[in-house]
Amino acid sequence: MEFEWEVRPVGPLRMNAILVTAPAAGEAVLIDPGDEPAALLEWVRGSGCRLTALLATHGHFDHVGAAAEVGAACGLPLRCHPDDAPMIHQMPLIQEAYGFAATEVPALVTDLVDGARVPLGDGFLEVVQVPGHAQGHVMFRLPGLAIVGDCLFAGSVGRTDLPGGDFQVLEKSIRERIYTLPDETIVVCGHGPDTTVGREKSTNPYVRG
Numbered sequence: 267m268e269f270e271w272e273v274r275p276v277g278p279l280r281m282n283a284i285l286v287t288a289p290a291a292g293e294a295v296l297i298d299p300g301d302e303p304a305a306l307l308e309w310v311r312g313s314g315c316r317l318t319a320l321l322a323t324h325g326h327f328d329h330v331g332a333a334a335e336v337g338a339a340c341g342l343p344l345r346c347h348p349d350d351a352p353m354i355h356q357m358p359l360i361q362e363a364y365g366f367a368a369t370e371v372p373a374l375v376t377d378l379v380d381g382a383r384v385p386l387g388d389g390f391l392e393v394v395q396v397p398g399h400a401q402g403h404v405m406f407r408l409p410g411l412a413i414v415g416d417c418l419f420a421g422s423v424g425r426t427d428l429p430g431g432d433f434q435v436l437e438k439s440i441r442e443r444i445y446t447l448p449d450e451t452i453v454v455c456g457h458g459p460d461t462t463v464g465r466e467k468s469t470n471p472y473v474r475g
Contacts, residue, residue, distance in 0.1 A: 267386070267388055267390075267408070267409065268289070268290055268387070269286055269287065269288050269386065269387065270286070270287050270289060271284060271408075271411065271454070272284070272285050272309075273454060273460070275457075276300055276301040276302040276332070277300050277302060277331070278301075279300075279301075279328040279457070280457060281298060281300040281301065281328045281329055281456060281457060282298065282454065282455065282456055282458075283298050283299055283300060283306060283309075284297040284298060284413055284454055285297075285309060286386065286391070286406075286413075287313050287315045288315070288387025288389070289315065290387060291315075291386075291388065292314070292315050292316055293316055293318045293387050294313055294315035294316065294317050294318065295317070295318060295319040295320070295321055295384060295391065296317055296319075297321045297322070297406060297413055298321070298322060298323055298329040298415065298456065299320060299329075299330065299331075299332045299333045299337075299344070300328045300329045300330060300331050301328065301331050301332050302332060303335035303336050303339075306332060307339055307340075317340045318385070318386070319342065319345060319384055319386075320333060320336060320337050320340065320342045320343065320344050320345065320372075321344075321345050321384065321391075321406065322344055322346040322347075322354075322378070323403060323404055323414070323415025323417075323456060324347070324402060324403040324415055324416065325351070325353040325354040325357075325402060326353070326400060326416070326428075327357045327360055327361050327364075329415065329416075329456065330344060330346075330354055330372065331357070331361065331369045334370035334371060334372035334373075335369075335370070337372050337373060343372065343373040343374055343375045344372040344373065344374055344375070345374075345375045345376075345377055345378050345384075346374060346375075346378055347376065347395065347402030347403070347404050348379070348402065349397075349400075349401040349402030349430075350401065350402030350403070351374055351376050353400070353402075353429075353430070354371060354372070355371055355374075357369065358370075358371065378404050379393065379395070380393060380394060381393065381394075384406070389409075391406040391407065392406065392407040392408075393405075393406060394406075394407055395439075395443075396414065396415075396436075396439035396440070396443050397430075397435050397436070397439055398426060398431065398432055398433065398434075398436020398437070398439045399415070399424030399425065399428075399431055399436055400428075400430045402430075403415060403417055403424075405417060405443070405444070407447075410450070410451055410452060411451065411452050411454065412444060412447055412451050412452070412453050412454070412463070413454045414453055414454065414456070415455075416455075416456040416457065417439060417444065417456075418440055418444055418453060418455065418461075418466060418470075418473075419456075419457060419458050419461075420453075420455060420458055420461035420465075421461075421466075421470060421471065422470070422471075422472060423436060423437075423440065423470070423472045423473055424436060424456075440473045441473065441475070444463060444466075445463060445466070445467050445473075445475045447463045448463065449462065449463050449464030449467065450462060450463070451463040453466065
């Protein structure tokens with residue numbers, strides 16, 4: 267499968283939206299449409315590819331806050347893991363509780379279960395559940411690439427003090443689902459710079475391989 271990917275930080279929390287394209291097929295998927303919907307739509311249009319899926323690594327509002335507007339413009343629901351659907355349905359209340367402007371709840375399809383595949387061009391993104399930061403947290407795997415959301419960061423890990431968080435569960439997800447990938451696998455994180463599996467196994471102060 268020939269694919270390209272690009273990261274764009276959006277919103278006050280600088281959450282990384284990820285656009286994965288299959289240029290030969292003219293198809294794209296947008297992962298974590300968290301904020302700045304107009305900019306995200308312009309980004310998609312500039313790719314020259316048709317958006318075929320809108321995906322969430324998890325349901326925290328900084329990752330899905332722009333999903334309703336982007337989805338309405340593209341005629342797509344937001345796809346997520348079923349365990350995070352209740353949190354997304356409560357998103358406006360959660361946003362206001364944290365001092366952010368409320369946004370509309372997107373149309374949801376809760377089919378991103380462990381082992382699911384999201385078609386893209388002549389290949390697919392594999393869905394792998396990695397709970398711990400959120401109960402329904404998933405990552406997306408492509409050849410040589412892992413899009414991990416807020417499960418793992420460069421030199422850090424996702425916080426576990428929010429509802430649904432559990433450090434022991436998160437550590438298990440990282441050790442068994444991420445650190446078992448080839449060391450050269452590029453890890454695209456939900457905030458901050460990319461890293462690699464090998465680098466985090468060797469140097470991450472929270473979860474060592």
